[in-house]
Amino acid sequence: MVVENINEQAAVQEENKKLFQELTKRNEQYMMNLDKALIAANISEEKRDAVYNEMLKSLIKGQKSGQTARQLYGTVTEYTNVLLASPKEKDKGRSEDWKIVLDGGLLMGAMFALITGLSAFIGSGQGSEMGIITMILNFIIGGFVILLISKNVPDKNKDKKISTFRYILISTAGMLGWMFVMTVSMALIPSSINILMSAGVNIAIGIAAFAAKIYFKRKLDIHGGLF
Template sequence: MGQENTNEQVIKKEENETLFQQLTKRNDQYMMSLDKALIAANISEERRVEIYNEMLKNLIEGQKSGQTARQLYGTVTERTNILLSAPKESETGRSEDWKIVLDGGLMMGAMFAFITGISGFIGSGQGSEMGIITMILNFIIGGFAILLISKNVPDKTKPKKGSMLRYILVSSAGMIGWMVLMTASMTFIPSSINILMPAGVNIAIGVAAFAAKMYFKRTLNIRGGLF
């Protein structure tokens, strides 16, 4: 992934050099002034390459009808302020794996704790089939299953042959593996250790886990998960 990003940056940088040569003198001066302003604002070279690649294409297209950079983007100061107020790349990309595991684990744990609790009330009302160790494993394994699936979600902006099939296969394998492990924990872990919990406790855990998921998603700005 890192190598792909590097190659893409190199391609765009070379493309920008070619596009710069097609600018009118006025537009070229505008872009040079903008470059100085963004460098002074400590905008990374990678980010500048992305900005210029989009702007240069628009400028060259605008030149065909006599439009200037100032007409398209305003003054250099105005354009600089707009770019500086835009979300940073670190705020729009994918979050670290551990954050996605946390977010997915809390969601999956909350969902099944709540479902198990409701089933307990609707059924015998005497307890839950999910023991405390199974519950804990559900949070952990569920989180890693979501991480695995989220990493294989097809990129709509860069579709690749077979990406959807890969996503379906990985998703199916992840969910089946997760269910098998959950079933195994309920079957083979002694009930003396894997203590069954009342339906009300399961529901309370589900509600608390969902509240924690929403809290961490907002405070940690978690991006790239499934929920």
């Protein structure tokens, strides 16, 4: 198998040499600059040979109608970035809704807990009135708000003005709704149930939630959210 691979690569390299001789001076220079860029990026010789073989055939075909390498592939830097992009990242779509809710909930919960806790220290005790029920609601509702917003991110393939307007409208409504529920829960739920937590506890929860967000984002490979 190894011998076959070596023979195949040698055949590709030989074909590339012949194809390279058919290039125009401009395309020839483009390929040499690209080769330097990919070598600097530590792209393996086998992969470079395969990329060049496909490109050379396209370039020679394009030359017949006057097309240049830059017209076909963009600048050397641009195409280098395309080649370096992870295929996995390109193929990734959105994660399942529950993952985005988890990721968004942990982020929003962490932010709210930290802001509440820190404001208590800065404001001499004010801001520490958030209770445990409010905190739990904050994590849950925050997650669903992030899910809602992420699903309405402007789509490049649709009318940009309409997509942007819809995104702003839904984002604003979602955030206002989230803040309203938080405020109402703190005002209406009895403190005997919605047990108040100290500033230190809020800060500790915020730090733990933020650490959990980072962990689960990597562990579950969450993508498609906002952050």
